[in-house]
Amino acid sequence: MKNYFKILTNGILRENPLLVLSIGLCSSLAVTTSVFSGLGMGLSMTFVLLMSEIIISIFRKHIPDAIRLPIFIIIIAAFTTIVQLLLNAYLPSLSDSLGVFLPLIVVNCIIMGRVESFASKNNPFAASLDAIGMGLGYTWVLATISFFRELLGSGKILGHTVFAKQYAVAFFSEAPGGFFIFGLLVALSVTIQKISQAKKEADLKKDGGNK
Secondary structure, three states, X not given: OHHHHHHHHHOOOOOOOOOOOOOOHHHHHHOOOOXXXXXXXXXXXXXXXXXXXXXXXXXXXXXXXXXXXXXXXXXXXHHHHHXXXXXXXXXHHHHHHHHHHOHHHHHOHHHHHHHHXXXXXXXXXXXXXXXXXXXXXXXXXXXXXXXXXXXXXXXEEOOEEOOOHHHOOHHHHOHHHHHHHHHHHHHHHHHHHHHXXXXXXXXXXXXXXXX
């Protein structure tokens, strides 16, 4: 049970795909101009990752090594197409805002990396937990970046005005603003992990001294 909990929480901070592993950054930062787009991309990617990991994990022993990558891509592409069709049908505005980055989920390094390194080597339950954890980690980072970029860059959140536009800073609506906020989150993540590690080391020394 402890290992399964670790798998689930691993992607949220400890091995966050964006803050720690730094993969899939281009498409991620490109869609964070609004909370609507950021959450939409995060949830879409999570769905594709979850379904792909489960299917690949179920059939992992029947997929020949020589053609595993093409098969992985076909499976990921199938679920990406499903997401595209659903968004086109029910949320066309979100589909338009994500643009070309939605179909590019097929070649997202996060998904390809997880199905190759985890789903192809573990059981479906563990694979689903890994996908949920990585998806949540990816989504909360996108949502956080999107929140600050939309708020500071336009004075709005989800279309609702928070403060007058003349007080907004256009810098945050541009690409450099996205990288700036991302950099701050990376710095915060590293700081938290260093404090956590220092606390663990202090506890180990304390326990060793008591013995």
